[in-house]
Amino acid sequence: MFIAQNLKIIRHNIPPQVTLVAVSKTKSLADIKEAYDAGQRDFGENKVQEMTSKHEVLPNDIRWHMIGHLQSNKIKYMASYVHLIHGVDSLELLAEINKHASKHNRIISCLLQVYIAQEETKFGLDFNEIEALLQSETFSQLQNIKVVGLMGMASFTENESQIKTEFHSLNLFYQKLKVTQPETSNLKLETLSMGMSGDYRIAIDEGSTMVRVGSAIFGSRNYIA
Numbered sequence: 493m494f495i496a497q498n499l500k501i502i503r504h505n506i507p508p509q510v511t512l513v514a515v516s517k518t519k520s521l522a523d524i525k526e527a528y529d530a531g532q533r534d535f536g537e538n539k540v541q542e543m544t545s546k547h548e549v550l551p552n553d554i555r556w557h558m559i560g561h562l563q564s565n566k567i568k569y570m571a572s573y574v575h576l577i578h579g580v581d582s583l584e585l586l587a588e589i590n591k592h593a594s595k596h597n598r599i600i601s602c603l604l605q606v607y608i609a610q611e612e613t614k615f616g617l618d619f620n621e622i623e624a625l626l627q628s629e630t631f632s633q634l635q636n637i638k639v640v641g642l643m644g645m646a647s648f649t650e651n652e653s654q655i656k657t658e659f660h661s662l663n664l665f666y667q668k669l670k671v672t673q674p675e676t677s678n679l680k681l682e683t684l685s686m687g688m689s690g691d692y693r694i695a696i697d698e699g700s701t702m703v704r705v706g707s708a709i710f711g712s713r714n715y716i717a
């Protein structure tokens with residue numbers, strides 16, 4: 493019951509054009525079903541095996557988002573069904589996703605993860621690396637993936653102005669890319685994935701089009717994921 497209520501509150505807080513990804517990592521099938529029955533269709537997981545076993549038993553119209561750091565040997569398990577991969581942080585990974593997507597005759601949508609936090613622990617590429625990747629010959633040949641935007645995580649801090657500054661810089665870069673990178677068959681920038689339970693309101697103020705919210709919907713997690 494509280495899941496449906498939390499979802500309602502969060503949906504009320506976000507504009508209709510912002511996609512809400514319900515982050516269900518470590519959460520039970522029953523919890524996900526409750527969110528599903530309340531109308532939620534986009535779910536995010538950070539482990540491929542966990543996502544795949546949930547995908548196998550839950551309704552087919554769920555759009556599964558891989559939001560975690562990706563190991564290339566796990567791509568094959570989700571290549572047939574994954575809706576969007578958020579955390580792509582190298583050309584090698586993109587090429588590997590492309591390979592598996594092609595086996596399934598699919599085009600898999602991906603977001604490039606950008607490093608914006610003042611922390612050592614977060615994955616991602618810096619602005620220059622993103623531009624170099626998008627302009628590379630190798631990238632232009634990957635026709636079974638499509639880069640549809642960027643994803644970023646702010647620093648884990650109470651300092652809201654720092655979080656705001658980090659999201660702001662990511663949006664500025666995203667807007668710049670939209671102007672400078674011509675749309676091609678495998679590049680169409682339309683998604684800026686930023687914002688989690690603690691900072692999604694700031695992220696939306698700073699231009700987010702997709703928020704990834706876990707604990708504010710499902711309650712705190714039982715173990716570190």
Ligand SMILES: *Cc1c(COP(=O)(O)O)cnc(C)c1O
Pocket residue numbers: 515517538559560687688689690704705706707708
């Ligand atoms: C777990 C996770 C989230 C959701 O975190 P909450 O604070 O529970 O909302 C969002 N994005 C990523 C990449 C995550 O790993």
